[in-house]
Amino acid sequence: MKSKCTIAVLTALLFVTLSFAQRIHDIDTFEPGEQVYSFGNNVKLRTTPDTDSKVLELLKIGEWVEIIEKTDFTWPYKGIDHSFYKVKYNDMTGYILGGLLSLDRKTVNGIHYYFAYSQERGTTYLNIRSRNLGQLYEKKVPLTNTHNFSIKTYGTRDITHLDGIIHIKYYFDWEYEEGGIYLFAHKGALTAYEISSSHDFERSYHSERFIFPDEEGGIPEKIILKKEKGNHYSGDENLWLHTSLETWKLTWENGKLAPNFRKKHAD
DSSP: OHHHHHHHHHHHHHHHHHHHOOOOTTTTTEEEEEEEOOOSEEEEESSSTTTTSEEEEOOOOOEEEEEOOOOOEEEEETTTTEEEEEETTTEEEEEEEEGGSOOOOEEEEEEEEEEEEETTTEEEEEEEEEETTTEEEEEEEOOSSSEEEEEEEETTTTOOOOOOOEEEEEOSSTEEEEEEEEEEETTTEEEEEEEEEOOOOTTTTEEEEOOOTSSTTBBBBBEEEEEEEHHHHSSSSSSSEEEEEEEEEEEEEEEESSSSTOOOOOO
């Protein structure tokens, strides 16, 4: 009985740990009391939740507001219907459209990055903005998993001429599928690479993984990409597997990884 209780407690603790480790970034899910940053430049703080109402103040990118409550009023912005939020800004209270507020703020080498959704022709994108030395940068990346992902930052990982890495890690309902987007940061600009893995036990699997210089098996100034795929075949009596493995040694130069591992080569 005691061992069963111990297992139950450990399971609960593991669940809580995983829950806090992963953050689900959904559309318009800001909570009362939360500090949220402006995603846009000249974001309008209005007297009422209406696009025709009086403007109290214009917020620059990165200025923060405190969420008071979510309203029932919505307005389409960049392909998505967003709710208006009642917010507090300095000594003023007003309303801002949710699509103009950043989902999160991450900092890499002293530069802040802000995140917001957009949709075009059925595809959901994550828009990422930053400002460095007075210049505004924006990167738009399509999302494979639109609502269940976390955003984590890393340092240079022992790579020269790199400020750091932003990793958008996907969480799927099926445990045998994973992936995400690596955003390599340099002076405010971002270069994106998406990698993925999936396993269907009855048919096939594929796996992609970066190994950085600061990891076990890493090579100084190189980023190793291991790509593996396999197909299951069944005969009259036997089940066998055909696999292939590629190993790429990549170099970060001139704002991108070289050589181009996504380029299709002729057979």
